[in-house]
Amino acid sequence: MATANAYTTSFKALVLNASYEPLRIISWQKALLMWFQDKVEILEYHTAFARSVNDAFKLPSVLRLKTYIRPRKIDGVRFCRENVYIRDNYTCQYCAEKLPYKELTIDHVVPASHGGPKTWTNMVTACRKCNQTKANRTPEKAKMPLLRPAKAPAWLPIIEYDTIAGGAPSSWVDYLRFKTN
Secondary structure, X not given: OOEOOOOOOOOEEEEEOOOOOEEEEEEHXXXXXXXXXXXXXXXXXXXXXXXXXXXXXXXXXXXXXXXOOOOOOOOOXXXXXXXXXXXXXXXXXXXXXXXXXXXXXXXXXXXXXXXXXXXXXXXXXXXXHHHHHHOOOOHHHHOOOXXXXXXXXXXXXXXXXXXXXXXXXXXXXXXXXXXXX
């Protein structure tokens, strides 16, 4: 029996609409919060538990919203740290080392101090060492070329989840529209 703690980052939850359509992937903490707020019903669980002083809660793996929400039109993949890591396959874009989530950073290709924006085309995954070595310079000035140019992805992370971070949990398979390897 596994227990959730500060080092537990791999326990994610798949959120389904009331109609059982996959909507997004969230942390186990957010999943428990939604359950405590009575916004979801839990359909599947991980084998791990989160413990408080008085209780233990099995970590949710698949949640279904109690009320249907209209999915918003997707103009592109939401820009956030985790989606940049997914786009870059958890791999430093300078040294090509694949690392766990906790050991990665986000690097501005053109530093923010030089007017570099927080966009898909200017942010890449980097290990701490490469990020510090590159410092406040462009890849050209630092003589650290990117493995590939940074660009906005055309996919949704939920669809590609079977190719990253060890694959989708088996409890998700019946709810997703892709075939796992």
